[in-house]
Amino acid sequence: MTLCAAVDSARAAACRDGHAAATLKLISMFVIFSTSIIGISAPVLLARLFHGKPLYDKAILIIKCFAAGVILSTSLVHVLPDAYDALADCQVSSQHPWKDFPFSGLITLIGVLTALLVDLTATSHVDGYSHGHGHGHGNGNGDGNGSKGVMGYKRIGEDEEMKKTVVEIEAVEAEEERVRVKEEEMVKMKQRMVSQVLEIGIIFHSVIIGVTMGMSQNRCTIKPLVAALAFHQIFEGMGLGGCIAQAGFKFGTTAYMCIMFSVTTPMGIALGMILFAMTGYDDSNPNALIMEGLLGSLSSGILIYMGLVDLIALDFFHNKLMSSENWLKKMSFVALVLGSTSMSILALWA
16 A cells, blocks of 8 residues: 555656646636537527428437546546546555445446336336326217217218218328327337436536545646546537437526536535635545545446437337338448447547
């Protein structure tokens, strides 16, 4: 432990400069906020611009698949390795209970199960809402509007059978339309739920990044992080923005979600700077490493679940548009790979 700590201290001593680090953090807050706004606003604005156009639904689907690749790569290539490294640091891994059990994997599992629980609860709420709004409609065979129409035509003597058949067909078509509208409403509610839970997971991750960066006094670490996090926020923002655009929120809700994503990392940096000023803890403190490892593992579990279950599986196996268009499935897979690759490359710097 002594040798390990001595090596780490010697490596960080040359780069430790509080004044230079503070200047870089202030610059990074502005840069990250700007790139976050650009990243999350681009797909939302494009969706509103091209809404109703022939390729609108297909373009949104491809953007969402790119988003799934970004989210999955963020969780597996960025968040989880960082969380593991934090708990595997020699200052932490040499102590009980951190050296006795792989806590990063356990907390990631808890994150997955927590996301599943939230998903199940929200889905049950959506199903209950749809069933509650589905009662009271006639079905054309009982005492609904269709039957009233049939009875009304029964009082007409001329062409009674033909008119009754026409009314019954209209009643069936009306019922089919109600079912279609109900299914579309359930899909929209599911998409909105996915977008909201996904944003919670991303915001959680962004706060961790911001606080860790804000507490750091290592200018050598912060300098490359500024550029890397700028691209990181653009890609992650595009991913979340694609999901928000597909969900079709109202303008106020969309604006709120975009602003929350954009300000979270800068606010995290400011919070980290405040914590360092108040406590003297930096990112190399054992307690800070433990907190970073636990929160990062939990965030990783949430993002892994959302990426695999609510984005990839939902679109590739349960989307009618993709199953009907073979070329669209290929393009969506290419977008998924591009999203994963672009985010993975950023791991070279951050």
